[in-house]
Amino acid sequence: MSLQIFILGVLNRAEHHPYDVKKMILDNTDNVVNITDGNLYYNFEVLTKKGHIEKVQVVQTDNRPEKTTYRITESGKKALEEEIYASFKNAKTVLSLYASIAFIDLVDKSRLAFLVEEAIEKLQKRIAMVEDKLTTKIPDGIVNKPQRYGRFIATHTLDTLHTELKAYEALLEILRSE
Template sequence: MSLSLFILGSLANENSNPYQLKKALLDVIPIKISEGKFYYNFEALQKKGLIEPVKSIQIVNRPNKTMYGITSEGRRFLEQEIYNSFKKVSKIEDLYITIYLLQYVDPVKAAFYLEETIKKEKNRWDEYKQAKIRMEYLDEKQKTAVRFISEHAFSQSEHNIHWMEKLLTFIKRFEEMK
């Protein structure tokens, strides 16, 4: 969904064509994206009525360049999906594009959703830490492997929660930056 959000957010600023949008995405956010995936998302947004062609530019000896804009339904969808991103996050990487598009939502509301997500994530990992893994049926090598995997999972969760807390501080300061 984040790729679709980038397209919608970019078109909320100004009309553009798919090639310019893809170039802008790769210029500002460090992600890998295939051309097919990008155009698939673009076409899906158009089929849903969230973006639409607004004009066609004639260029000599080249195919016409179609410029697209966001629809009013697309603006509502963009705002809701940004909020939904903060409700469902478990890794900061999943939020790169959402963070980039914070200007389209109320930072106070986004902070509220992120705070709730952080609480849920902390509770979830606390429950995992409290759970007793049934290791009586495992041999020593399997027990060692389970401990190794658990150590990684818990350190990753702590890292992600730490960054979500930093993001929360960023969002709370975002209003001041305007």
């Protein structure tokens, strides 16, 4: 998941401080994302230096660390859109798209659908290639341990690719229905 996409997307909806964003990430990913405070604050700093977000207010309360509230800039809104498209274009798995999927309402869904269609075509080609390897007949009596292990790996790869394909097809259906 791209932390910067998630930060920009959240700030596109409202002003927040980093702790709020961290809580939203954990709540929206069922705590499966490992996010450290250092990583979170580093990404806020990077986005601030790029001019994609800016500080709005710093509040200091008794015996508490100061809270800095941020908002997205116009540059950040453009960067968010570009990053969402780039993530779909370069996605290796549906899992890598989680942050972008959370904010697809901010971009052109037909453009995303086209990118998902391309991903589906690539997956179908990979599936065909793995299936071809699995259906290659090994002469009787020649199956050795490395070949058995290779078949196990190819079968697992094929199962994983089919799962990814189903997820991409479901995502495409969602994009087309809106």
